[in-house]
Amino acid sequence: MSLASDEVTVRRTVPPEVDAVVVGAGFAGLYLVHRFRQMGRSVIAFDTADDVGGTWYWNRYPGARCDIATTDYCFSFDPELEREWTWSEKYATQPEILSYLRYVADKHDLRRDIRFSTRVTSARWDERARRWKLETDRGDLVTCRFYIMATGCLSMPKDIDIEGADRFAGAVYHTSRWPHEGVDFTGKRVAVIGTGSSGIQSIPLIAAQAARLTVFQRTPNFTFPAHNGPPRPETVAALAADRDGYREAARNSRAGVPLDHLATNLLGEVATPEQRRERFEWAWERGELFALSAIFADVMINPRSNDIAAELYRERVREIVKNPETAESLCPRDHYMGTKRPCLDTNYLATYNLPHVRLIDLRKHPIASITEKGIDTVDESLAFDAIVYATGFDAMTGALVAVDVAGRDGVTLEEKWKDGASTYLGLTTTGFPNFFTVTGPGSPSVLCNMAAAIEQHVDWLTDCIAYLDANGFDTIEPTETAETGWTEHVRDCAEITLLPTASSWYMGANVPGKPRMFYVYTGGLQAYRTACDDVVRSGYLGFRLDGPNGAVCNNGIICQLQPDVAMLLSAIEKLNLPPMETMSPDAARVFTTATAARRPAGPRVGAVRDGLLPGSAGDVRYRLYRPEGADPVPVIAYFHGGGWVIGDLDSDDPLCRDLCVRSGAAVVSVDYRHAPEHRFPAAVDDALAAVRWIAAHAFELGGIPGELVVAGWSAGANLAAGVCQAANALGGPPIRAQLLITPVIDGDTTRPSYQANGAGYGLTTALLGWLYDHYIDRGDREDPRFAVLRGRLAGLPPAVLVTAQFDPLRDEGEAYAEALARAGVPVHHIRARGHIHTSLTMVDVALSGARVRAEMIEALRGLLPRE
Numbered sequence: 001m002s003l004a005s006d007e008v009t010v011r012r013t014v015p016p017e018v019d020a021v022v023v024g025a026g027f028a029g030l031y032l033v034h035r036f037r038q039m040g041r042s043v044i045a046f047d048t049a050d051d052v053g054g055t056w057y058w059n060r061y062p063g064a065r066c067d068i069a070t071t072d073y074c075f076s077f078d079p080e081l082e083r084e085w086t087w088s089e090k091y092a093t094q095p096e097i098l099s100y101l102r103y104v105a106d107k108h109d110l111r112r113d114i115r116f117s118t119r120v121t122s123a124r125w126d127e128r129a130r131r132w133k134l135e136t137d138r139g140d141l142v143t144c145r146f147y148i149m150a151t152g153c154l155s156m157p158k159d160i161d162i163e164g165a166d167r168f169a170g171a172v173y174h175t176s177r178w179p180h181e182g183v184d185f186t187g188k189r190v191a192v193i194g195t196g197s198s199g200i201q202s203i204p205l206i207a208a209q210a211a212r213l214t215v216f217q218r219t220p221n222f223t224f225p226a227h228n229g230p231p232r233p234e235t236v237a238a239l240a241a242d243r244d245g246y247r248e249a250a251r252n253s254r255a256g257v258p259l260d261h262l263a264t265n266l267l268g269e270v271a272t273p274e275q276r277r278e279r280f281e282w283a284w285e286r287g288e289l290f291a292l293s294a295i296f297a298d299v300m301i302n303p304r305s306n307d308i309a310a311e312l313y314r315e316r317v318r319e320i321v322k323n324p325e326t327a328e329s330l331c332p333r334d335h336y337m338g339t340k341r342p343c344l345d346t347n348y349l350a351t352y353n354l355p356h357v358r359l360i361d362l363r364k365h366p367i368a369s370i371t372e373k374g375i376d377t378v379d380e381s382l383a384f385d386a387i388v389y390a391t392g393f394d395a396m397t398g399a400l401v402a403v404d405v406a407g408r409d410g411v412t413l414e415e416k417w418k419d420g421a422s423t424y425l426g427l428t429t430t431g432f433p434n435f436f437t438v439t440g441p442g443s444p445s446v447l448c449n450m451a452a453a454i455e456q457h458v459d460w461l462t463d464c465i466a467y468l469d470a471n472g473f474d475t476i477e478p479t480e481t482a483e484t485g486w487t488e489h490v491r492d493c494a495e496i497t498l499l500p501t502a503s504s505w506y507m508g509a510n511v512p513g514k515p516r517m518f519y520v521y522t523g524g525l526q527a528y529r530t531a532c533d534d535v536v537r538s539g540y541l542g543f544r545l546d547g548p549n550g551a552v553c554n555n556g557i558i559c560q561l562q563p564d565v566a567m568l569l570s571a572i573e574k575l576n577l578p579p580m581e582t583m584s585p586d587a588a589r590v591f592t593t594a595t596a597a598r599r600p601a602g603p604r605v606g607a608v609r610d611g612l613l614p615g616s617a618g619d620v621r622y623r624l625y626r627p628e629g630a631d632p633v634p635v636i637a638y639f640h641g642g643g644w645v646i647g648d649l650d651s652d653d654p655l656c657r658d659l660c661v662r663s664g665a666a667v668v669s670v671d672y673r674h675a676p677e678h679r680f681p682a683a684v685d686d687a688l689a690a691v692r693w694i695a696a697h698a699f700e701l702g703g704i705p706g707e708l709v710v711a712g713w714s715a716g717a718n719l720a721a722g723v724c725q726a727a728n729a730l731g732g733p734p735i736r737a738q739l740l741i742t743p744v745i746d747g748d749t750t751r752p753s754y755q756a757n758g759a760g761y762g763l764t765t766a767l768l769g770w771l772y773d774h775y776i777d778r779g780d781r782e783d784p785r786f787a788v789l790r791g792r793l794a795g796l797p798p799a800v801l802v803t804a805q806f807d808p809l810r811d812e813g814e815a816y817a818e819a820l821a822r823a824g825v826p827v828h829h830i831r832a833r834g835h836i837h838t839s840l841t842m843v844d845v846a847l848s849g850a851r852v853r854a855e856m857i858e859a860l861r862g863l864l865p866r867e
C-alpha cells in the first residue's frame with residue numbers, strides 16, 4: 001500500500017464547512033491548497049485518483065513526457081523547492097513529473113487537506129446562504145464559500161466512438177487510463193488507434209516490445225524530434241544566474257517560457273529558398289514546440305507561409321520514411337501546421353521503417369468494425385491481442401460539465417454552455433457566484449506553459465478572494481457585458497490566426513455534437529496577465545461584488561480593441577513619432593510615402609494600369625485594377641484617404657487590390673487635387689469629373705456600363721458621398737451603390753467620438769483639425785459638398801457604410817447612416833468593433849480588418865448584379 005493510500009485511510013474525515021473546495025489535485029489543485037493555507041483559509045480538495053498528480057497520475061502510457069521543457073514546466077512559487085529539485089531530462093518522463101508533484105505535496109504537507117478516491121458529484125449554489133453545497137460519491141456533504149474547479153484541460157477521455165468496440169475479447173487500454181503496473185507487449189499483436197501526442201509518444205515504445213504493431217491513423221500530425229537529453233545548458237545557466245529574473249521573464253512571455261527572443265521577423269513568402277530551409281532546420285533541430293510557431297513570423301497567420309513550412313516538413317517525412325506509400329500517408333495535408341497540437345517525438349517517423357510496424361491510413365481504409373478478434377477495415381480483417389486507444393479527450397470543458405454544477409436559479413454549467421462555453425477571463429462565468437475555473441475555457445492554458453498559466457490563475461483568484469474579504473464583500477460574479485466582451489475578444493484573437501481553421505480539439509471538433517468554437521485564449525500569457533491585472537486595477541472591472549453593505553459593480557469590457565490593432569498601436573507608440581500636425585504638408589507627405597513603402601504589397605490582381613483622366617482643371621492620375629479574366633465586370637470608382645492633404649494612388653494601393661480581389665470588380669483609384677495647394681472644392685470637382693469620365697468609359701475600362709459603385713475611405717469617402725449627391729441632383733451618371741469607409745461626414749468636432757477617441761487611436765482630433773484647416777475655410781464648412789449630412793439624401797444610391805468603434809469620425813458616420821436610412825436610402829451599416837480609423841485599410845497588417853472588408857464586400861455584392 002502506498003503512502004498516499006495510508007493517508008486516505010487515516011484522514012477520511014471531511015469538514016462540513018470550509019472556505020474553499022477545490023476539485024483536482026494536479027498542479028493547480030496542489031498550489032491552490034497551498035495558497036489557501038497560506039492565507040489562513042480552510043480548504044479541502046477532492047480527487048478521484050488515489051494520489052496527487054492530476055494528468056500525470058493518469059497518463060502513464062509508455063513514453064509519456066511533457067512537451068514543454070521541465071525546467072519551465074514546474075512551480076516557481078517556492079524558491080527552496082526550486083533549489084532542492086533537479087530535473088534529469090529536458091522533457092522529463094511521467095514518473096519523474098509525478099515524483100515531483102508528490103514531493104511538493106509532501107514538502108508542504110498538502111495531502112492533509114486532500115481527499116482522494118472521491119468524486120464531487122454535484123455542486124449547487126445556495127443563494128440565501130451565499131454558499132456552495134457539494135456532494136461526493138462517498139456521501140460527503142460540504143458547504144463552502146468558494147468553489148474552484150482545477151480539473152485540467154485534458155482529463156476527460158473521449159468516448160470510444162468506433163463500431164463494435166465493446167466486442168473485442170483481447171486486452172484494451174486507453175493511454176489516459178494506463179494500468180499502474182505497466183503493460184508488457186512482448187510477443188503480442190498490438191493495434192494503436194490515434195496519432196495525436198499520446199499515440200506519437202507511445203508508438204515507438206510499444207513497437208520496441210510488440211511482435212507486430214499496427215497503427216490506425218485518421219489524421220497525420222506534424223511531429224518534430226524532441227531531441228531529449230539533459231536539460232538545456234543555457235536554461236540551467238540562466239536559472240542559476242538569476243532564477244527570479246528567469247521566472248519573471250517566463251510570466252511575462254507569450255508562451256510562459258522566456259523564448260520570445262527566438263522569434264523571427266522573416267516572413268515565409270519573402271524568405272529565399274535558402275532562408276526557408278535554414279529556418280526549418282533550426283526548428284527541426286531545436287526540439288521545442290515554440291520553434292514550430294516561430295519558423296516564420298507569419299507562419300501561424302498566413303496560409304501561404306504555413307504551406308511553405310508544411311511542404312518542407314513533408315519533404316522531411318519522405319526522407320525519413322522509406323516506404324513511399326506510408327510516407328505519403330504520414331504527410332499532413334488537411335490542416336495547417338500548428339493548428340492541431342503538434343507533437344515532439346522520439347523516433348516516431350523512423351518507427352515505420354521497422355518490418356513489424358504497419359500504418360493503416362483510415363482515410364483510405366476506414367475501420368468497418370471492431371470484432372471479437374481484432375479490427376476489420378473495409379478491406380481486411382486483422383487479429384490483435386491488444387488494442388490501445390490513443391483517441392484523446394473531451395478537452396477544455398469535458399471535466400467541468402461532468403460535475404453537476406448548478407449556479408443561480410439552478411441553471412447548470414452544462415445547460416449554460418450548451419451552445420458554447422462563455423467565461424470572463426477563463427476564470428469565472430455569469431450565474432455562478434464565487435465559482436472559479438483554473439485554466440478554464442477562454443484562458444491561455446494549453447497554448448502556453450501550463451505551470452505558468454496555473455500559477456497566474458491561482459495567484460489571481462486567491463488575491464481576489466483576499467480582496468473580497470478585506471473589503472467586506474461576500475460574493476463575486478462577472479457581468480453579462482464583461483463576459484460577452486471577453487468571449488468576443490477570445491474569438492477575435494483566435495480569428496487572426498489559422499488556428500480555428502482545423503478540426504481540432506481546441507475547437508471541440510473531436511467530440512461529436514460539441515459546440516464548435518475556439519476554446520483557448522490565443523493572445524499569450526503576457527497579454528492575458530495584463531488583462532487580468534487591468535481588471536483589478538480598474539476596480540474589478542466587469543465584476544459585481546456583493547456584501548452586507550451593498551453591491552459594487554464597475555461594469556465594462558476589458559480589451560476592447562482588436563488584438564492586432566492594440567499591438568499595432570503599442571508598437572507605433574514605442575516609435576515616439578512626431579505628430580503629423582506638427583509637420584508641413586510636404587513633410588507629412590514624405591513621411592506617409594516612406595511608411596507606405598514598407599507595407600505588404602496587398603494581393604495580386606489580374607492587371608494594373610496607370611492612366612490620366614480629365615479632372616475639372618486638368619488631368620488627374622488614375623490607377624485601374626482589373627480582376628483575373630477578360631469578362632466585363634462592375635466598376636468601383638475609388639477615392640483615397642489622407643484628409644485631402646496627403647495620400648495618393650500608392651497610399652491606398654493594397655486596399656484597392658484587396659477591394660478588386662474580394663469584389664471581382666474593376667477598381668479605378670483616382671488621384672484628385674490636394675490641399676493646401678488646391679483647397680475646397682477642388683477635390684470635389686475633380687471627383688465628380690472623374691466619376692463622369694469613368695461612367696462614360698466603363699466599357700474601355702473593362703466594366704459593365706451602368707454598373708458603377710462610388711467608394712472611398714476617410715476624406716475619400718467624403719468625396720464619394722459628395723459625388724453621389726451631385727450625381728443624384730444632376731440626374732447622372734447613374735450610380736449603383738456607394739461604399740463609404742470611415743467617412744468624414746461634416747467634420748463636427750463637438751461630437752462625442754472626437755473626445756472619446758481623439759487621442760491614442762491613430763487618427764487624432766488634433767490631426768483632423770490640421771487637415772480641415774488645410775482643406776477648407778471655416779465659412780465653407782456647412783457647404784453640403786463638405787458637410788454631406790446637410791445635403792439632399794432622398795434618392796441616393798444604396799450605401800454600405802463602415803464606422804470604426806475607436807475612430808474620432810465614428811459619430812458622424814453613425815449620423816449619416818441614420819440620416820440616409822431616414823431618407824429612405826437602403827443602408828448596410830457595419831460597425832467595426834474594436835477598430836480604429838486606419839485599421840480597416842491596413843491590408844495584411846491589421847489582419848482583423850479582413851473580416852470587416854469581407855463583410856463590406858458581401859454587402860456590396862448584394863447591391864450588384866449577380867454573375
Ligand code: N01
Pocket residue numbers: 064065066067068154161162175193194195196197198199201216217218219341362390391392393446505510
Ligand atoms: O489526443 P488527440 P491525445 N477513429 O486528440 C484519433 C496533450 N498531450 O491524447 O485527428 C480513429 O490529440 C484522432 O484522429 P483525428 C496535448 O496537448 C500532451 O494524443 O481526430 N481515430 C487523433 O489522431 C495533446 O494534443 C502530451 O482525425 C480516432 C487521436 O485519435 C492532447 O493532450 C502527451 C478516433 C487523438 O489525438 C491530446 O492528445 C499526450 C476514431 N474514432 C497528450 N477518435 C505531452 O507531450 C480519435 N481518433 C505533454
